[in-house]
Amino acid sequence: MKHDRVDVIVVGGGHAGTEAAAAAARMGAETLLITLRLSDLGVMSCNPAIGGLGKGHLVREIDALDGIMGRIADKAGIQFRLLNRRKGPAVQGPRAQADRALYRSAMRTEIESTPHLTVLEAEVADLSVKGDRVTGVQLADGSIIPAGAVILTSGTFLRGVIHIGDRQIAGGRMGDRPSVRLAERIESLGLPLGRLKTGTPPRIDGKTIDWARLEKQPGDEDPVMFSFFSKAPEARQISCGITETNEKTHEIIRENLDQSAMYGGHIEGVGPRYCPSIEDKVVRFADKSSHQIFLEPESLSDDLIYPNGISTSLPEEAQQAYVRSIRGLEHADIVQPGYAIEYDYVDPRALDSRLHLRSMQGLFLAGQINGTTGYEEAAAQGLVSGANAAAEVLGKDALIFSRTTSYIGVMVDDLTTKGVSEPYRMFTSRAEFRLSLRADNADSRLTPFGLDHGLVQAERRLMFETKAEALEAAKSKLVGARLLPRDLEAAGLKAPKDGQPRSAYHVLSDRDVDWSLISKLVPELETVLPDIAAQLEREALYASYVERQKRDVAALAKDEGYRIPDDFDYDALSGLSNEITLKLKTVRPETLAQAGRIEGVTPAALTLILAALKRQAMSRAV
């Protein structure tokens, strides 16, 4: 079979793959998404939830760049909760329980209706390679599809092994076969590989749970959506159940520890510390007599329950026994046993900040294959790789995300500079400028950037520009309105005794002053729309901190401006220690800023690199 050449091929239809394909297509590249099964587009193989702290920020950013995850999650959401509601708005993260079936069907509709995007159900058996460039893919039937760039988003398929007790099954996910030749091809590229593991809990038949005995956790009364487009949930909203393990459960687990894949010594991969198996919890926190479990419905259309908090690699009988020791689950049936999965990942330091492989032209990697975990992390990488693959093929400027303006930038920089030692997950604490990287201002931060690069479509442009104008207008009213101390006193506020007027914006920066109060003092603000008011309220709140960080941001941005060529010869720099040279050669930082973040790289080393860069620039100019 002969295939026409396409601009970008995306291998894999998970969260990285769908977002990558959609981004490449939005950029105007003719894009082909190849998946083993059409029905698997956007499948959630683990926890049926999207968002959370740091992760919710990522989804907002994807949405601000016109990506798809936020809108799909809003369509499929069956319980919305804003985490950290009682803490500062910068650290609040939207989260939703998603209906697995709704999510999948909404994703499929979205992908199939995206212009410039075609979906092919096939198995990619190999990459076509010419010299140091990938020229397309080869399918299992032997046919070749030529392409300008290829994005691999194949998850855990590299030497993926599933463990249930001492039983081992080769495969990337329950029921999937591993793609051997493609894996061999990746291995033949001589990339640095590492091994990780992760786990899932047993899935329970909801009909066999005694819900009456369980506490319920409802969603928020005023749900916060992911997408700037969405107004309210579409699906019926549900509650989750809460139960907990007990001494009996722990005893059963302890008795069966030697049969656990992990404790039986069958697993060498490193697991995430923030997502330990129940075996791990019982062993490491032996003094805790109980661990909370959230019973999360996977769908409105079936009875499958995801018991969050008890992932395991114990044998099936032991799983059955410990599950039935738990309150409300005394008669519960396991539909699918929990398992641990081990897989190889590519050390992401082999990638540049477009997620392009340095050693192979035209090949991009995104998602779990880069050592990350989580749908949101995968989707965000998908977007970065998809947009950049398209930019490269179409001869447009690369899209480089900075730590100073996005969580996406933080993640890409962490991955490509520091690599990973456990599955990488986003946390708000990873973002040093988190007070300005908020979920509410993701559009202000990123939509203009997306517009500049052709990643954002007309409809969002219109919405964004309308909102930006409204923000601007309301802000100038705020800044322009002068309030005298006696005005403040009249409103029952603490007022300085200096008699000096202050701008309403300044007064709003006080934590005790909210919008309703300020709009009473400045009547012309009463017409400002609630979402505009909320964003200004937050901006004012953090204004002094953000101002203080500006110097750091400027210094970082300046160093990001010094680009280090990929073939930079560190050995030729006299004065660098061997240790530093080795680290720089491993990471190959793209900018002086990135070099500075590598552990052990001193200011002196940076000056030397800068001097060499200047020298090269000078000799080139001659």
Add this chain to the structure above:
Amino acid sequence: METIYALASASGKAGVAVVRVSGSAVDTVCLRMAGRLPQPRLATVCRIQDLEGGYLDEALVLRFLEGASFTGESVVEFHLHGSLAVVSAVLRTLGCFDGLRLAEPGEFTRRALENGRMELTQVEGLSDLIEAETEAQRVQALRQLSGALGQKTAEWRTQLVQAASLLEATIDFADEEVPVDVTPDVERLLQAVDTSIRGELRGLEAAERVRSGFVVAIVGAPNAGKSTLLNMLAGRDAAITSEIAGTTRDVIEVRLDIAGLAVTLLDTAGLRETTDPLEVAGISRARVRAAEADLRIHLDVAGQAVDDLLQENDICLVSKDDDGVFENGVSAKTGWGIDRLILLLEKRLKDVPASAGLVNRQRHREALERGLDHLGSAIALVSEGSDMYDLASEELRAAIHGLQRLVGQVDVEDLLGEIFANFCIGK
């Protein structure tokens, strides 16, 4: 661009010490400290004063305009009398200006480079310069941090990491089984660090007054000739010498000038097993002072060092080498080896970055003060409860950043490690 300052001239006691200031605030600094803006590139004598108008020194002030200076920015140089006290006072005054900070190693050079003020040939020689600068700083930092201060900073680090991890746990793992209110614990940890830093700052003040210059200790067994050597070097009878072993019971100090370097020579009690309580006290003092010295001269008739006091760069001599048979011998009788010893002392002391030490102390002070500022804000915010945790955590981050020179870098991985060790995360 921030304005930076540093001592730009060489180490040790010298006729002139040059303090360089570079950046946009230079004119403000010059007006406040020299009372006027001298004509550019014209050396002008000015009365240098601190922010309260107190007299610091009579010095030459040299101004360079933006675009016509070493760094390319506005620069002012104060050519001070080379006294450690004067330099220290001037540096401290500069530190009091808003937006001024001590230059990082190599920062003047880096600015010159960035502003295109360096020729191609100058860039070639840069690596040696920077290496020398940073090596001296590294050694000095290690020396200063290895004792009591080192132990304290390790404690601060532990407490700060704990406090930050508690705050971050409540923020990043809000939907997990972590405590909701960590205010009392965080307050306790931060208060402890705050109190301890304040104490350290007071101590630093005292240390600066006492210590200005190098300290060299002469150590060895009783009657090895330590006091005789001291007197030889001092050129006068500073220590009481006698033939009776154990004569020197206290530590005797003599201030000397060796090749322009200010040196305090310590003559210590001879080290031996003894039951005389007075002598025991003398010996233990001798050991402490000798260990703290910049350099030790080990004196012994057989050229043996005092093992437990021996440090890198120490000098070992054979004493009473009246016939001049040993290359490392000295004799008080014939004067053999004394000139060589002085040359050797000069060479070794120049390797010890004494003025980097002065700057380092200044750095420590700056780091401590900057850390304290933010620590205070963090404590105030934490006390207002979880509403303020995001801001408290930002202040704490700034405090740790300010203290970084002392406590080392605290990475997000340090915080996560602490969180995962203490809380069972993972629902």
